Amino acid sequence: MTNREIAKTLEKVADILQIKEENTFKIRAYRKAAESIYHLDENLTVLYEQNKIGDIPGVGKTVTGHIEEMIEKGSLAYYEELLEEVPYGVLEMLAIPGLGHKTAKIIYENLGIDNIEDLLKAVEDKQIRELPRLGSKSEYNIKKGIELLKESYGRANLGVALPMAEEFIKYLDVIEGIEEAVIVGSARRGKPQVSDIDILVASNDFAVAKANIINYQAINKIETIEDNRVSGRLTYNVEFEIILVKPADFIYNLVWTTGNHTFRDKLLGAKDPDEFKNIPDEGSLFDLLNMEFIPPELREDEGEIELAKSYDLPELVTEQDLKGDLHIHSNWSDGACSIEEMTDACRDLGYNYMAITDHSKSLHISSGLNEERLRAEGELIDKLNSQREDFTILKGIEVDILKKGELDFSDEVLQELDLVVASIHSNFKLDVDKQTDRLLTAMKNKHVNIIGHLTGRLLNRRPAYELHMDKILDGAVKNKVVLEINSHPDRLDVDEVIARHASLYGIKLAINSDAHHTRDLLNRKFGVLSARRGWLTADDVINTWDITKLRKYLDNKVK
DNA sequence: GCCGTTTTCGGCCCGACTGTTTTCAGTCG
DSSP: OOHHHHHHHHHHHHHHHHTOOOHHHHHHHHHHHHHHHHTSSSSSHHHHHTTTTGGTTTTOOOHHHHHHHHHSSOOOHHHHHHHHSSHHHHHTTTTTTTHHHHOOOOOOHHHHHSSSSHHHHHHTTTTTTGGGTHHHHHHHHHHHHHHHHHHHTTOOEEEHHHHHHHHHHHHHEEEHSSSEEEEHHHHHOSSSEEOOOOEEEESSOOOHHHHHHHHHHTTEEEEETTTTTTEEEEEOEEEEEEEEEEGGHHHHHHHHHHSOOHHHHHHTSSGGGGGGGTTHHHHHHHHHTTSSSOOOOGOSSHHHHHHHHHHHOOOOOOOOGGOEEEEETTTTTTSSSSSHHHHHHHHTTSEEEEEEEEEEEEEEOOOBOOOOHHHHHHHHEEEEEEEHEEEEEEEEEEEBOOOOOOOOOOOOTTTTTTTEEEESSSSSTTOHHHHHHHHHHHHHHHOEEEOOSSTOOOOTBBOOOOHHHHHHHHHHHTTOOOEEEEOOTOOBBOHHHHHHHHHTOOOOEEEEEEBSGGGGGGGHHHHHHHHHHOOOOOGGGGGGGGGHHHHHHHHOOOO
16 A cells, blocks of 8 residues: 555544544544655655654554554555444545534434435435534535535546656556657646546557556556547546557647647647658647747647747746745644755755745644744744855745734734745635735735735635735735745646736736645646746746845835 | 653643524534
């Protein structure tokens, strides 16, 4: 079993214990162990061989035994026993927003419902409102929750789909019958969510290629095998489709299958595919069309074809352009790593600077810093900075924006910092006017440099809160506030549409990782893809600038 | 169930919102 599968099993154990209303600290212990394993750098099997499972923080004697059993047998008897009492379908119901362990228990015990389909039927039969502590509003919310959940069934976040696609490519690269394999479709365009993974394969022998493709171990189910196509489902039910073409037709099909439908029809619909046989790369195809190469992320028919014809496309920002990260957590609040570890990881990425932006005091759940701890953290940062000439740690905070737009720290505290990221972490359901005013009020504070994850969306989990975006962009311009593209694949917020608008307004953006662990720094890949989809250049993104230019911009904010 | 330069036993994370309520339980971040 992989680390991820083991973590997931422990998480499910915690869920069942919670439904059974066992000791809350025992439940928390299982969750903590699961979390710890989920974020583990080392492979558990390797630690097992070195007899070091027990060294993992939060993993004691009992859980060590569980993990060893899962590695040895591929399953956990304790979990199987628990499932006898609480069926797996009841655990799946927990994915419905607003439906927690207590409610799941009430529904299961009173109505015997143990899957989402039956739950939906009970909602429609108005059975839920009859249960203790539940009424018609809860019933309605459950219905809405199930609808939201079902929408997400057919869509995978890029953070899940892209690594799976890359693994698949690794397999395709070494099997017989395949000359070349690349990711195409919406995953190649970097869309935050994809309906499936599309892969284009060049092959001289489709029969051999197909016979080998279907042996890929991560395939859960093959749905169709046609002449030049194989489709089915991978782990986590993610759909895939493999399209086979002859090597001579590869580049034409690469362009044909990468862009969205209107793009490809507009670009190639009137062309004879044979005109593009045996060309070496995509650049040659665009040359033959007398236009500039269009990066995959732009191939959406949003004006890029016209600009490519006049060789006027913007030069999009790249990962290599980034010189720092301006939203990073450490173990002073809810991060997993020390400031020193985050510094080393940023230096390894070639960065020249980073901002430590831990949470502020109101966010108790994330161990937000009070004034005193913030000052102490600043002293440590001063000390670390004095030891290094070539790297700068900016003293920052991710300060909570409170209900009416006031900030969690006074101006006196904020003015001591190099950088202030202000974010909303509560009261998501204010009406659109109040929520807009709240953010505008926060932006007016002279110390606020960046608004973190502007709309608060969590892909497949929580919709964005509503805002009058024109007013927000206006406020950002007037107050010289930078908007963040949060690179976490569950957020990618602001999105490409807002990013493109913002840059047209003259607003600067920051591609931030919001890292809570050194490995999260690599999420920048997703942030950069989103920025490119928003047509951003390096100059639009403040963390591509050198530290001098960046500091000057930040200092200019304070009037 | 985990953990320990105050503890091998007795602590562990809490405040706000929502929906169901006449005083609070459940969910979420």
